[in-house]
Amino acid sequence: MPIMTVREALRSAMAEEMRQDPKVFVMGEEVAEYQGAYKVTQDLLQEFGPERVVDTPITEHGFAGLGVGAAFLGLKPIVEFMTFNFSMQAIDQIINSAAKTLYMSGGQLGCPIVFRGPNGAASRVGAQHSQCFASWYAHCPGLKVVSPYSAEDAKGLLKSAIRDPNPVVFLENELMYGQSFEVPEGDYVTPLGKGKIVREGTDVTITAFSIMVGKALKAAEQLADQGISAEVIDLRTLRPLDIELIVESVKKTNRLVCTEEGWATCGIGAEIASQIMDHAFDYLDAPIARVSAKDVPLPYAANLERLALPTVDDIITAVKNVTYK
Amino acid sequence: MTLQTDTLVRPTVTLQSKADLLKLYSDMLLIRRFEEKSGQLYGMGLIAGFCHLYIGQEAVVVGIQSRQNPQDTVITSYRDHGHMLACGMDAGGIMAELTGRIGGFSKGKGGSMHMFSREKNFFGGHGIVGAQVSLGTGMAFAHKYKKDGGVCITYMGDGAANQGQVAESYNMASLWKLPALYVIENNRYSMGTAVARHTSNGDFYRRGEPYNIPGEKVNGMDVFEVQAAADRAFAHIHGGHGPYILQMETYRYRGHSMSDPAKYRTKEEVDTFRNTNDPILLLTDFLVKNKTATEAELEQIQDQVKEIVKVAADFSQTSPEPDPSELYTDVLIEA
Numbered sequence: 001m002p003i004m005t006v007r008e009a010l011r012s013a014m015a016e017e018m019r020q021d022p023k024v025f026v027m028g029e030e031v032a033e034y035q036g037a038y039k040v041t042q043d044l045l046q047e048f049g050p051e052r053v054v055d056t057p058i059t060e061h062g063f064a065g066l067g068v069g070a071a072f073l074g075l076k077p078i079v080e081f082m083t084f085n086f087s088m089q090a091i092d093q094i095i096n097s098a099a100k101t102l103y104m105s106g107g108q109l110g111c112p113i114v115f116r117g118p119n120g121a122a123s124r125v126g127a128q129h130s131q132c133f134a135s136w137y138a139h140c141p142g143l144k145v146v147s148p149y150s151a152e153d154a155k156g157l158l159k160s161a162i163r164d165p166n167p168v169v170f171l172e173n174e175l176m177y178g179q180s181f182e183v184p185e186g187d188y189v190t191p192l193g194k195g196k197i198v199r200e201g202t203d204v205t206i207t208a209f210s211i212m213v214g215k216a217l218k219a220a221e222q223l224a225d226q227g228i229s230a231e232v233i234d235l236r237t238l239r240p241l242d243i244e245l246i247v248e249s250v251k252k253t254n255r256l257v258c259t260e261e262g263w264a265t266c267g268i269g270a271e272i273a274s275q276i277m278d279h280a281f282d283y284l285d286a287p288i289a290r291v292s293a294k295d296v297p298l299p300y301a302a303n304l305e306r307l308a309l310p311t312v313d314d315i316i317t318a319v320k321n322v323t324y325k
Numbered sequence: 326m327t328l329q330t331d332t333l334v335r336p337t338v339t340l341q342s343k344a345d346l347l348k349l350y351s352d353m354l355l356i357r358r359f360e361e362k363s364g365q366l367y368g369m370g371l372i373a374g375f376c377h378l379y380i381g382q383e384a385v386v387v388g389i390q391s392r393q394n395p396q397d398t399v400i401t402s403y404r405d406h407g408h409m410l411a412c413g414m415d416a417g418g419i420m421a422e423l424t425g426r427i428g429g430f431s432k433g434k435g436g437s438m439h440m441f442s443r444e445k446n447f448f449g450g451h452g453i454v455g456a457q458v459s460l461g462t463g464m465a466f467a468h469k470y471k472k473d474g475g476v477c478i479t480y481m482g483d484g485a486a487n488q489g490q491v492a493e494s495y496n497m498a499s500l501w502k503l504p505a506l507y508v509i510e511n512n513r514y515s516m517g518t519a520v521a522r523h524t525s526n527g528d529f530y531r532r533g534e535p536y537n538i539p540g541e542k543v544n545g546m547d548v549f550e551v552q553a554a555a556d557r558a559f560a561h562i563h564g565g566h567g568p569y570i571l572q573m574e575t576y577r578y579r580g581h582s583m584s585d586p587a588k589y590r591t592k593e594e595v596d597t598f599r600n601t602n603d604p605i606l607l608l609t610d611f612l613v614k615n616k617t618a619t620e621a622e623l624e625q626i627q628d629q630v631k632e633i634v635k636v637a638a639d640f641s642q643t644s645p646e647p648d649p650s651e652l653y654t655d656v657l658i659e660a
Contacts, residue, residue, distance in 0.1 A: 025470070051470065057500070062459045062493025069463020069477075072448050073398065075470060096453050097460055104439035106432035107655035109448065141656050165658040192660070 001182040009151035009183055010040050010116075010172065013158035014078060016187060018048055021076060024162055027054040027063060028080030028117070037082045038118065038177055064090030064115070068097045068167075071113040076162060081117035084133045084171060090115075091136070098167035099142030114161045119147065119171035120210065120261045121309055127297035132262030134209070137169040138238040138271070144192055145239040147171040149213035151181035153236055156190025164192060171238075173211045195242035197249065201231035204255040204319050207246060207272055209235040212259045212310065219315035228323055238268055246272060247279045254285040255322040259315055264292035286322040291315050346617055349391060349548050351626045353383040353605050356407040358634045359416055360579075363406065363423055367583045371642065372423045375452075376437045379407035381578040384604035385510055386411045388551025389478060389571075392559060396473055400448045400461040401480035403438035404510075404577075408480060412447040414440075416633050420641035428644030432651060455488025457481065458507070462494040465505035465568070476504040476562050484515025486529045495568070499536040502567035506558050507533075509570065510545065512577040517589040530572035538568050545573030546602045549611075576602070 004012075018024045025048075030037045032045040032055040045053040056063040060081065067077040081087045087094065098111045121130040138145045144166055148154040154172070161168040198213060199220050208216040213234045220230035231249050235242065250256050256276055258269030269290040276288060294308045360378040367376050379386075382404075390399075390411040401408045409419050414430065422429025422440050430440045438452040448464060451457040461479030468475035485491065486509050498505045509529045513520055520527045530540030539561065543554040551573065558569040576598040580587040587595075612618045 054501075057493075057496055059493040059496065061490045062462070062497060065456060065459025065490060066463035066466055066494070066497060069400070069448075069460035069465075070467040070470070071463075072460065073464050073467035073471070075467050092453060092456060093459065097451070097456055101439075101441075101449070102658065103655045104431055104435040105441040105449070105655075106430065106434055108431075108443050109441050110658050144657070160660075164660045166660065 001184055003180050004151045004183040005178055005180050006151045006154045006172070007038065007040055007177040009155035010158055011042055011044070013155040013162070014041070015044060015047065017159055017162040018044070018052060023074065024076045024078065025052040025054065026078045026080060027056055027067060029056055029058055029082045031055060031080050038174060040177065041080065060086045060089040061093065065093040065097060067113055068093050068111055071098070071111045072101070072109055076112050078114045078116060078162060081115065083129060083174070084117050084119040085129050085131055087115065087117070087133065094137070094167070094169065095140050095143070099140050103142060110165050111167045112165045114158070114168045114170055116158070116170035117172060118174040118177070120173055121298055122174040124300060124302065124305060126300045130298040132260065132293070134171060134238055134260065134262055135267045135271070138268060142167070143239060144168045144237065145171065146192060146237050147210045148236060149176070149210055149234050151179070152183045153190050153196070153234070155183060156188055157192065157236060160189045160192050163189070168192070171210065176211055190236070193237045193240045193242060195236050195245040196234045197231060197245070198234045199230065199232040201229040201253065203229045203253055204257060204323055205231045205233060205246065205249040205253045206257045206259060206315065206319065207233045207235055208259045209238060209268070210261065212261055215310070215312050216259055216315055218312045219319065222312070222316060223319055228319060228325060230319060241271070241275070243275050243279065246276065250276055250280045251283045254283055256284070256288045257291060257315065257318045257322060258288065259291040259310060261310060262293055263295055264290050265295065267292060286324065289318040289322050291318050343617055345391070346612060347622070347626060349387055350608055350612060350623065351630060352387045352411060353548065353608065354627065354630045355416070355633060356383045356387070356410050357605060358630050359410060359420070359637065360406060362634050362638050363420070364579065364583065366424065366638065366641070372437070373425070374436055375403065376423065376583045377404040377581065378577070378579045378583070379404055381598065381604070382510055382512060382545070382575045383407060384548040384551050385508065385545045385573045385575055386480070388548040389508060389555045392552050392555040393476065393478060394474070396475040398446045398448055398464050398468070398475060398477045399480070400457045400464060400477065401450065402454060402457055402482060402485060403450070403452050404482065405438065405440065405450045409440060409442070409447055409450070412442065412445040414442045414445050414447060416637035417640035420637040421644045424641040425646065426641060426644035427647045427651070428640060433647045434651065434655065455481065455485040455490050458485065458488070459490045459494045462498050462503060462505055465498060465503035466501065468504050469501070476506055476559065478506045478508060480508045480510060482515065483509060483511040483513065483520050483529060484523065486532065487524060492532070495533050495536045495538055498568040499533070499538050502565060504562050505568040506562060507568060507570045509572045510575055511572055512575050514577070514581065514589070516581040517585065519589070528572070530570050533568070533570045538570055540570035540572060542572045542574060545575035546604045546607060548604060548608055
């Protein structure tokens with residue numbers, strides 16, 4: 001299989017969907033002439049022209065609402081946030097207009113739109129540019145929330161998201177853009193709402209999404225050296241959550257560590273822990289552990305930033321706690 | 326760039342057919358009677374929550390609607406009953422939504438502030454003040470993208486005009502020459518706060534100037550002046566020149582919502598508008614003085630309107646509540 005970076009995978013997903021559906025267009029800050037702040041939209045302007053690759057002013061609230069309005073009339077906008085931190089300016093339109101209108105209209109008015117861009121911490125950019133919005137969006141009915149790890153899934157999931165008739169929040173990660181993975185050739189899609197076991201194991205289940213999948217895999221490798229067999233689940237979609245996959249894994253391993261790069265309070269891990277209590281309480285041999293960012297705004301200083309973000313070692317420690325080793 | 330109302334010649338209304346003129350009367354009267362009935366049903370406890378009546382502002386939406394094209398789309402805020410009726414949405418479906426019944430336009434799930442009709446090109450009904458302005462700008466973007474010749478007409482109040490996303494929308498609409506008509510219904514109060522207390526400069530029609538969007542202030546109580554202004558706006562937009570702003574000077578007779586006793590203004594102020602500037606009285610006066618219609622013809626229309634509202638009110642009470650199974654439908658579309 002060919003090797004591709006996550007960046008190229010996302011780009012090719014958009015280009016392929018734009019080729020086959022003239023209703024698909026991309027808009028956002030620096031997506032056209034600049035070729036994307038992180039070069040995810042490289043060459044799209046050259047291929048599709050300025051009517052379908054639209055540079056916006058720095059006006060997140062306005063252009064998010066504009067995208068939703070365009071979707072009401074049947075277009076399929078891909079709205080890029082330069083980072084999801086700026087989506088906080090636009091969150092009213094994402095939730096109140098995009099997510100709720102289908103319900104409020106008795107099923108008349110859908111909103112086929114994708115909001116995408118890098119989410120979570122990058123590197124040394126401070127508190128305002130480093131937040132994970134996974135739990136914010138996953139909280140809300142009417143949205144689908146996707147957060148891929150590998151290039152293969154980034155492409156397949158983004159193509160599914162663009163084709164989906166519902167609003168999809170697609171959370172990427174800046175530090176993942178340059179990472180390379182094997183990617184199948186041709187036109188394939190990855191279904192939304194399905195997680196994936198990315199490493200099989202028997203002693204403990206580790207759930208992760210986005211950049212944390214890589215950390216979980218590294219932790220699993222080191223744990224294997226110490227005689228602990230960890231199963232790693234890449235959640236891939238956070239809403240709807242593939243809880244069946246986690247339940248089946250926990251029934252096998254009897255232990256669960258939920259990881260995420262965001263804060264723990266009301267987070268994805270908290271949600272998974274609650275649902276596992278509902279569906280697999282009798283299978284648990286230890287309390288569920290959470291690995292997350294520390295409960296502080298992300299600091300700038302290199303040493304403090306390292307302390308604030310969840311690490312491979314944090315995951316190993318949590319696994320040892322739940323396996324009593 | 327800006328036009329002043331005092332420089333305008335009063336439009337030549339005789340160009341309209343008698344049928345067109347009577348339709349203006351009928352449409353405005355339907356909104357008036359519908360809203361009066363809504364107020365009654367609210368008082369009886371059949372309508373709940375927030376309910377914002379349009380009484381006093383009828384000439385605005387009826388005047389604009391009478392000059393737009395079938396492919397044009399409409400979006401507005403939560404004071405939306407009049408806009409829906411003007412778009413031709415069935416009065417019974419609207420009233421049944423107000424009472425939260427399955428026969429409502431949103432199957433009872435939206436309520437007064439959240440109703441839509443794809444068929445009639447009405448896209449809500451939005452409860453967040455100002456949100457409809459960027460949504461409407463996006464609809465205008467879609468009209469241009471699809472090259473369907475449509476214009477999106479976005480209504481907002483004087484209160485919404487101060488939201489940041491309105492300025493954001495003006496900028497993009499002008500930058501991309503979008504076919505967007507922004508209608509600011511200045512009913513003089515943003516909930517309970519008078520324009521002079523919430524706005525540093527009440528010339529909302531000039532808010533487009535920094536973005537090169539022309540605007541006009543219009544007497545929104547006179548349906549003919551509204552029509553004439555709409556014609557100028559649509560000519561500009563159809564010419565490919567981008568958006569246009571109309572500031573409609575109007576007045577709402579009732580409180581902001583049904584729970585508002587409107588103690589922030591005097592009874593005399595309301596009476597002055599009612600007695601000297603009422604849009605329906607002004608039109609009636611014109612029709613009678615110009616012998617366009619006889620008293621008997623107008624009475625016939627009044628009876629028809631009364632009957633439509635009666636049927637709607639009956640339907641809104643006989644249509645059942647949504648089945649409990651509706652709780653979980655329409656959250657997502659099956660992919």
